[in-house]
Amino acid sequence: MRLSRYFLPVLKEEPKEAQIVSHRLMLRSGMIRQQAAGIYSWLPLGNKILKRIEQIVHEEQQRAGHIPLLMPTLQPADLWRRSGRYDAYGEEMLRITDRNKREMLYGPTNEEMITDIFRSYVSSYKSLPLTLYHIQWKFRDEMRPRFGVMRGREFLMKDGYNFDLTKEDALHAYNRHLVSYLRTYERMGLQAIPMRADGGPIGGDYTHEFLVLAETGESEVFYDSEITDLKFGNRQIDYDSVEQCEGVLQEFTSRYARTDETHDEAIFAEVPEDRRRSARGIEVGQIFYFGTKYSEAMGANVVNDKGERVPAHMGSHGIGVSRLLGAIIEANHDDKGIIWPEGVTPFHVGIVNLKQGDASTDSASEALYTELKAAGLDPLYDDRDERAGAKFATIDLIGLPWRITVGPRGLAENKVELTNRRSGESVEMSPAEAVQRLKAVYQPVFDAAYKG
Amino acid sequence: MRLSRYFLPVLKEEPKEAQIVSHRLMLRSGMIRQQAAGIYSWLPLGNKILKRIEQIVHEEQQRAGHIPLLMPTLQPADLWRRSGRYDAYGEEMLRITDRNKREMLYGPTNEEMITDIFRSYVSSYKSLPLTLYHIQWKFRDEMRPRFGVMRGREFLMKDGYNFDLTKEDALHAYNRHLVSYLRTYERMGLQAIPMRADGGPIGGDYTHEFLVLAETGESEVFYDSEITDLKFGNRQIDYDSVEQCEGVLQEFTSRYARTDETHDEAIFAEVPEDRRRSARGIEVGQIFYFGTKYSEAMGANVVNDKGERVPAHMGSHGIGVSRLLGAIIEANHDDKGIIWPEGVTPFHVGIVNLKQGDASTDSASEALYTELKAAGLDPLYDDRDERAGAKFATIDLIGLPWRITVGPRGLAENKVELTNRRSGESVEMSPAEAVQRLKAVYQPVFDAAYKG
Numbered sequence: 056m057r058l059s060r061y062f063l064p065v066l067k068e069e070p071k072e073a074q075i076v077s078h079r080l081m082l083r084s085g086m087i088r089q090q091a092a093g094i095y096s097w098l099p100l101g102n103k104i105l106k107r108i109e110q111i112v113h114e115e116q117q118r119a120g121h122i123p124l125l126m127p128t129l130q131p132a133d134l135w136r137r138s139g140r141y142d143a144y145g146e147e148m149l150r151i152t153d154r155n156k157r158e159m160l161y162g163p164t165n166e167e168m169i170t171d172i173f174r175s176y177v178s179s180y181k182s183l184p185l186t187l188y189h190i191q192w193k194f195r196d197e198m199r200p201r202f203g204v205m206r207g208r209e210f211l212m213k214d215g216y217n218f219d220l221t222k223e224d225a226l227h228a229y230n231r232h233l234v235s236y237l238r239t240y241e242r243m244g245l246q247a248i249p250m251r252a253d254g255g256p257i258g259g260d261y262t263h264e265f266l267v268l269a270e271t272g273e274s275e276v277f278y279d280s281e282i283t284d285l286k287f288g289n290r291q292i293d294y295d296s297v298e299q300c301e302g303v304l305q306e307f308t309s310r311y312a313r314t315d316e317t318h319d320e321a322i323f324a325e326v327p328e329d330r331r332r333s334a335r336g337i338e339v340g341q342i343f344y345f346g347t348k349y350s351e352a353m354g355a356n357v358v359n360d361k362g363e364r365v366p367a368h369m370g371s372h373g374i375g376v377s378r379l380l381g382a383i384i385e386a387n388h389d390d391k392g393i394i395w396p397e398g399v400t401p402f403h404v405g406i407v408n409l410k411q412g413d414a415s416t417d418s419a420s421e422a423l424y425t426e427l428k429a430a431g432l433d434p435l436y437d438d439r440d441e442r443a444g445a446k447f448a449t450i451d452l453i454g455l456p457w458r459i460t461v462g463p464r465g466l467a468e469n470k471v472e473l474t475n476r477r478s479g480e481s482v483e484m485s486p487a488e489a490v491q492r493l494k495a496v497y498q499p500v501f502d503a504a505y506k507g
Numbered sequence: 508m509r510l511s512r513y514f515l516p517v518l519k520e521e522p523k524e525a526q527i528v529s530h531r532l533m534l535r536s537g538m539i540r541q542q543a544a545g546i547y548s549w550l551p552l553g554n555k556i557l558k559r560i561e562q563i564v565h566e567e568q569q570r571a572g573h574i575p576l577l578m579p580t581l582q583p584a585d586l587w588r589r590s591g592r593y594d595a596y597g598e599e600m601l602r603i604t605d606r607n608k609r610e611m612l613y614g615p616t617n618e619e620m621i622t623d624i625f626r627s628y629v630s631s632y633k634s635l636p637l638t639l640y641h642i643q644w645k646f647r648d649e650m651r652p653r654f655g656v657m658r659g660r661e662f663l664m665k666d667g668y669n670f671d672l673t674k675e676d677a678l679h680a681y682n683r684h685l686v687s688y689l690r691t692y693e694r695m696g697l698q699a700i701p702m703r704a705d706g707g708p709i710g711g712d713y714t715h716e717f718l719v720l721a722e723t724g725e726s727e728v729f730y731d732s733e734i735t736d737l738k739f740g741n742r743q744i745d746y747d748s749v750e751q752c753e754g755v756l757q758e759f760t761s762r763y764a765r766t767d768e769t770h771d772e773a774i775f776a777e778v779p780e781d782r783r784r785s786a787r788g789i790e791v792g793q794i795f796y797f798g799t800k801y802s803e804a805m806g807a808n809v810v811n812d813k814g815e816r817v818p819a820h821m822g823s824h825g826i827g828v829s830r831l832l833g834a835i836i837e838a839n840h841d842d843k844g845i846i847w848p849e850g851v852t853p854f855h856v857g858i859v860n861l862k863q864g865d866a867s868t869d870s871a872s873e874a875l876y877t878e879l880k881a882a883g884l885d886p887l888y889d890d891r892d893e894r895a896g897a898k899f900a901t902i903d904l905i906g907l908p909w910r911i912t913v914g915p916r917g918l919a920e921n922k923v924e925l926t927n928r929r930s931g932e933s934v935e936m937s938p939a940e941a942v943q944r945l946k947a948v949y950q951p952v953f954d955a956a957y958k959g
Binding site: 056060061062064085088090091092094095096097098099101102103105120122123124125126127128129130131134146147149151153154155157159161168171172175176177182185187189192194196198209428433507 | 546554557579605606623628644885
């Protein structure tokens with residue numbers, strides 16, 4: 056993309072309404088615009104990152120064998136009356152009456168609807184196991200929406216639901232989700248720690264929250280410091296293998312790690328003192344096994360191999376897609392702006408032409424832009440007629456992890472400068488070398504993709 | 508995808524509630540499920556096709572230089588009061604009151620919001636031309652939703668908005684949209700004819716609707732039969748070229764083609780009698796130039812090169828993404844089911860194993876499945892333990908354009924059967940040849956993609 060043809064309305068002033076750094080940086084870098092309390096437009100840059108994150112979530116769900124579908128944003132109230140949650144949900148549920156006086160709601164989650172879909176079509180254990188998911192906009196009418204997309208009212212979420220014949224099968228689905236979530240977050244450059252959590256209004260005997268450590272996190276968390284040394288990495292996991300998934304779960308959940316809701320001082324005291332940590336965390340996902348709670352309430356039964364009708368064992372599993380942008384920024388920024396991990400960066404590299412209008416820097420920048428695209432990379436070429444300082448500040452603010460600077464002095468020796476945003480380190484090299492270097496940097500990102 | 512692991516709830520019975528063939532076939536093939544009047548879940552098959560269509564729309568928008576963003580589904584009522592449309596819009600607008608008694612609405616379109624975004628950030632003619640678009644769920648509270656996704660209440664739409672300094676520039680944007688729409692529809696296997704239309708509530712001095720001819724269309728249309736001979740094909744168009752875009756517009760709109768709203772018997776009578784046609788059509792898109800209507804009402808001004816503040820010239824441009832599935836089916840089906848054009852088919856080919864459980868057909872089918880995927884194709888392998896007739900019926904019903912049949916008799920001579928859904932023609936060949944043949948069939952589809 057050429058910046059002169061893009062729409063990137065960066066702000067010069069500090070936005071006053073933003074209390075936390077991710078909100079401030081998303082506004083300043085022209086990623087979002089508030090349209091009403093807790094309701095945002097995703098401007099082109101924000102939308103592009105949102106799509107990258109969505110894509111990673113889709114790929115990792117499908118790698119684990121989960122099937123995408125798409126449920127609507129609005130739901131009939133009757134569906135929620137059957138589970139008993141219509142009255143229980145309280146004021147956070149946005150209730151709507153249509154022109155024919157039918158009661159509707161803007162879905163905050165989809166347990167009822169997916170159970171209704173399941174029971175309408177599935178009647179035999181032969182159709183199990185089955186995990187269906189979607190990524191769709193949800194609404195929670197928060198009393199005080201705040202912190203930008205971290206606690207918005209209209210938000211994008213991946214929610215998935217497993218249907219299994221037995222508790223054992225459903226626990227395998229639980230473990231499989233835990234594994235796939237670990238890989239999902241790591242691809243985004245995040246360390247999200249599974250912590251024992253509380254079921255809350257969804258219910259659930261087994262539940263883990265995934266938390267990203269950050270000073271601005273809404274939850275207090277307590278953990279054994281050994282847990283932060285764990286890496287999922289690029290393991291080849293057979294998601295059908297009960298043993299392998301169980302093994303990963305054991306490895307990542309056997310150490311102490313709890314939110315304040317489930318924290319137990321007595322157990323925590325057993326962790327060696329030098330490994331006991333308390334910190335703040337941002338919740339970016341949660342997985343639940345809740346047994347037959349919804350299937351019994353809504354009649355989602357299957358016939359087993361003995362010919363008996365039994366309720367399906369279920370769980371639900373969520374990833375806060377839009378809030379992840381905030382969480383990633385909270386964990387990756389400095390005083391100049393955002394520092395995107397390579398897995399989610401909106402553009403792979405920014406090209407800064409120091410002397411726009413100069414025949415040699417223009418043609419070298421154009422050539423680089425073309426070659427980077429030919430190498431499968433997605434560059435942002437700052438071709439505006441602006442001072443070098445302003446161009447650097449923009450690329451730094453919006454967080455591109457790499458920058459290539461093209462100037463007349465370097466070009467005289469066929470050199471450009473490749474700069475790493477995180478380390479600040481700059482190295483001179485030929486344009487061709489810069490393309491090769493970046494191709495190598497991003498190869499693991501491309502290799503991590505799941506193509507089906 | 509292996510069918511045994513997919514979720515494809517095809518119906519054996521004819522759904523009684525469906526009045527038109529596309530609605531009936533979408534229900535029967537397990538693509539959609541109605542959750543409330545005019546509100547649908549997109550089951551995995553339907554969702555997959557919806558995503559393919561969305562992807563084509565995105566690619567063609569970006570090829571034309573249009574910038575994606577994403578506006579929320581809910582909007583504040585105040586925004587619509589400023590344009591005067593809040594009261595004018597009538598009961599089709601779904602009005603919502605949140606817990607803090609603020610008036611909101613579920614957006615039926617986005618002229619107000621995009622104008623608000625524009626005026627908040629853009630103040631100079633140097634930022635123009637600019638076209639922003641999004642693909643987002645909309646809501647129109649239809650009194651009598653019907654015909655499945657063709658006239659639903661919650662529907663997916665691409666809506667784009669151009670901002671230009673002058674009328675001439677805005678007319679170029681109009682022409683550019685017409686060109687990109689022609690390419691968009693053709694990639695989906697549709698002939699959508701641009702017809703002179705009426706501005707309606709959006710307003711507009713220039714507007715064309717795109718109509719697909721089909722018996723079940725809601726509009727009566729009148730046209731010169733020469734128009735159906737026009738093909739956009741794989742032309743290389745420079746979207747910045749005023750002359751090229753204008754040339755395409757002339758070619759595709761100079762012959763008589765109007766909906767009943769603008770039909771003029773006197774002008775139609777000038778078309779030679781043997782070329783005069785009347786038929787029914789389904790509207791799948793519309794483009795508008797409406798000048799400064801919204802920019803004046805909402806203060807979206809820019810400073811021109813003489814230092815004067817002038818209102819931006821605007822247009823809006825819509826493609827009915829979810830309704831396109833219905834339109835494609837109306838134009839592509841037979842008594843066995845759907846026949847997807849290759850550009851949008853959910854799976855490129857179905858593999859039917861005639862003797863599931865037989866070592867040789869199983870291993871040949873598995874090998875084919877693997878080789879098709881390695882060739883970049885997306886096959887559906889019917890690996891269920893079902894009769895051949897049931898497998899053929901499913902592949903035909905869901906509309907896959909190609910089928911490979913693997914049976915023990917053919918395999919004895921290293922042969923499988925490749926069948927074309929539309930012609931019904933079957934040819935025997937080796938599995939390797941079948942893979943090569945399909946690769947060649949889909950090469951134009953892959954080549955048509957825009958990679959940025």
